[in-house]
Amino acid sequence: MSKPIFEIGAQGVDTAKIVADIQAAVSKKIEDGVYADARIARAERTNLVNLRGEDQFLGFYLKCLHDAVFVDISDFEIRERRRYFAPMLIRLKKVIWGLLKFYTYRLWSQQNQINGLIVTATEGLDEKYTAKVKDLEARIAKLEKES
């Protein structure tokens, strides 16, 4: 988690200044990996359309996604909430899971491969275009200086 980093002591409330300070600090924290968290990737999924204009965001989001991309296909504890026949129901569920496991494992392992490939491809594209934009900006700056 991140700790609050601001002490606001001035009399007036300049919220534009507070937000600007927070954004600068957030930018630094994103670079430091404080927010590379799968939970943020999930939380942010309905906000992606609003973040198209944020330069830094795609790289950050991909970092978060890296941790969220793989579906958990491990075994899990089988429980039963109903009080009556619970031991019997648990045994039944274990048998069903035992039968299905092979097929679901095959299905989800393929899904994980695809998820991984998509994230890698997107990261590759992001890196490629970020580098390209950086080069172009440097060239423009150089040309502007020369003229």
Add this chain to the structure above:
Amino acid sequence: MPTAKNIAFISPRFSEQGTVGGAETLLKKLAEHAAAAGRKVTFLTTCAESHFTWENKIPPGQRRIGNLDVHYFPVDKRDTAAFAQIQQAICSGGHFTPADEETWARNSVNSEALYQHLREHGADYDRIVMGPYLFGLIIAASRIHPDKTILVPCLHDEAFAYLGLMKKMFAAVRGLMFNAEPEQDFARRIFDIPDSKCSVVGMGIDPFQADPKSFAARRGLTSPYLMYSGRREGGKGTPLLCEYVNAFRERTGKDIKLVFTGSGPIEAPSELVPHILDLGFVSEQEKHDAMAGALAFVHPSTLESFGIVLLESFLAGTPALVHAGSEVLRWQCRKSGGGLWFRHYPDFEEELSLLLSNEDLRKRMGAAGREYVQKEYSWESVEKRLFDALDRNG
């Protein structure tokens, strides 16, 4: 001496109880204040209650409600499939023609009976004030007496704003009354309309007394809580708010609750559900008490032209966190000093942590927001702007 003595107001829905959308509430309040100031006011609306089905639920006819003469007209039959198909193309940036736009408007909510009333009695009205902009009813009604029509668009930066028929409507009407300066700036950017046609009016916020402690005590809330009030749907950003609060709880370990008032389903992660208090529709007093006791009011919508509930929460002395994607909400927060805006989760986490840890700042922001609403959105200030807009065009 007022030149606009006899005024008709039009909106697609009118509710005695105030359980319709923000735009309809705005039109109703402006009409009530114009009537209270001695102007003759007629309110024209449809028999529909739901903006999803547009089913005729209220009996047609004329009724006296408060100080308004309200005329209810039945909604026409519509081809919902044709409407949905074109709406999908508009929203997804697909291909559609000007004829499709007309078909879309024709199959939105319409009322031939209301148009007939306007054709027969339009000459009696000095001004016809109508809104919001994106309904077939308003598009068609504005074409009947454009020289008398003042549009209250409640405009957002969304696909519908860029339709050719909207451009024609904004160009043809006599005047435009906006809720906030960023809304006006946006309209002028996309429609190229002269300054002389535009006014920023907004809506007055009725003063109220609220007790910050009573709501939590009544509801047994012992942890700090965030509040949202209004429709719960994707377009309003409520699923995003739930996701953010859930992530905040998990990442920081802080016990923050979430209180909702209003209508619609709440889409929330299952882990968050026990920490949500959904009050549905509550009395204004209950809503204001809840606002006053909240750590912050959160408005996660990017499509707002005014933000009535934001201003109410300011008046309750509570600071706000709003989505930076809404130019209007950001502007209200910046101008008042009563709120902060977030672009994404990291901003949200920092800002919420700041409000949790700095009670002095929270109080000062609350006071700044309250002072702003008392000054800018008292009915005295709004009425002056409203009557200037109605009479100036005369």
